[in-house]
Amino acid sequence: MTLREGGAAMPSPVSLRLPLPACDATLRLHAHPTETPMNAHATFTRMEHSTKEDWDIITGEFMKISKTLPDRVLAHLLLLDGDTGGFAVDRLTHSLQTATLALKDGRDEEYVVCALLHDIGDTLGSYNHPDVAAAILKPFVGEANLWMVEHHGIFQGYNFFHHVGMDRNMRDRFRDHPHFDRTAEFIELYDNPAFDPAGETIPLAEFEPMVRRLFAVPRNTVYQAALDAMKARG
Numbered sequence: 001m002t003l004r005e006g007g008a009a010m011p012s013p014v015s016l017r018l019p020l021p022a023c024d025a026t027l028r029l030h031a032h033p034t035e036t037p038m039n040a041h042a043t044f045t046r047m048e049h050s051t052k053e054d055w056d057i058i059t060g061e062f063m064k065i066s067k068t069l070p071d072r073v074l075a076h077l078l079l080l081d082g083d084t085g086g087f088a089v090d091r092l093t094h095s096l097q098t099a100t101l102a103l104k105d106g107r108d109e110e111y112v113v114c115a116l117l118h119d120i121g122d123t124l125g126s127y128n129h130p131d132v133a134a135a136i137l138k139p140f141v142g143e144a145n146l147w148m149v150e151h152h153g154i155f156q157g158y159n160f161f162h163h164v165g166m167d168r169n170m171r172d173r174f175r176d177h178p179h180f181d182r183t184a185e186f187i188e189l190y191d192n193p194a195f196d197p198a199g200e201t202i203p204l205a206e207f208e209p210m211v212r213r214l215f216a217v218p219r220n221t222v223y224q225a226a227l228d229a230m231k232a233r234g
Contacts, residue, residue, distance in 0.1 A: 040057045041057065042054035042055075042057055042058055059226070059230055063230060069215050070208075070211050070212040070215045070216075073117070073120070073136065073211060073215060074204070074208060074211060076120060076123070077092065077095065077116070077117065077120050077204070078092065078204070079123045080092040080094075080095060080119070080120070080122060080123065083122070083123075085122075087195055088195050088196070088197050089195055089196070089197055089199075091119055091122050092204075093201055094119065094194050094195055095115075095116055095117070095118070095119050095120070095194075096116070096201045096202060096203070096204060096207075097193075097194035097195075097196065097199050097200070097201050098115045098116070098118065098119075098190045098191050098194040099112050099113075099115040099116035099202070099207055100194075100199075100200055100201055100202040101115075101189065101190040101193065101194060102115040102189075102190045103115075103202065103207075104200075105189065105190075109210050109213065109214065110140075110141055110142065110145055110214060111145060112207070112210060113137075113141075113207070113210050113211055113214045114137060114141060114145045114148065114149050115186070115190055115191075116207050116210075116211070117133055117136065117137060117149075117211075118130070118133050118149050118152055118191065119133065120132065120133050120136065121133045121136075128153075129153065130149060130150050130151065130152055130153040130154075131150065133149050133150075134146055134149045134150035137149055138220060139218035139219065139220050139221045140214050140215055140217075140218055140219060140220075141214070141219075144179050144182055147177075147179040147182075147183065148179060148182055148183045148186050151171075151174065151179075151183050152183060152186060152187060152191060154170050154171050154174075155171045155183045155184055155186075155187045156187050156191055156192065157170055157171065158170075158171055158184075158187070159187070159192055171183075171184070
């Protein structure tokens with residue numbers, strides 16, 4: 001991938017600072033001693049037979065692997081590198097340009113990360129990529145940004161659905177929703193114009209700290225009480 005500033009192409013620094021691949025992160029986690037015995041495993045074969053001792057082992061492993069979630073998110077985002085899908089820029093460049101436009105426009109960090117990750121579901125959710133992105137972001141973002149990401153595909157459709165035999169006004173079913181204008185604005189200002197080979201594209205390394213901060217603390221998860229208890233125990 002190349003970055004273009006003022007129309008000039010130059011090598012992308014994205015490749016100069018790749019996030020740790022998930023498999024390496026797992027190896028690193030198990031390379032250091034922890035309070036949990038290295039080969040400790042739960043003993044049950046049916047969930048109903050599990051014990052507190054089993055779950056002490058499982059939650060210990062969960063806390064370790066959850067700390068590397070940002071690594072896995074960043075690694076998955078990089079799967080979009082080089083995948084143009086027929087567009088003028090590859091999907092990673094599109095994601096970076098969308099985030100760049102939002103950042104330059106003064107949007108807050110949560111919004112910028114949502115802009116960066118809005119299409120992260122393209123590789124696994126060929127038919128519902130906004131749902132995949134929303135599922136990843138859901139524990140960490142507010143309701144307005146979550147709705148925006150989850151529905152951005154239909155709102156972007158206003159710009160092209162009529163070319164592929166679909167109703168470009170499909171978004172109108174949400175006309176009375178409180179986040180309609182927010183989502184339409186996201187498309188118009190950031191997602192829609194982010195297919196420009198000559199557009200400014202801030203490298204992923206600049207957004208990486210934002211991703212790590214956002215994914216550090218979940219704010220909306222069914223496991224919140226358990227997380228609070230684990231943190232209290234240290």
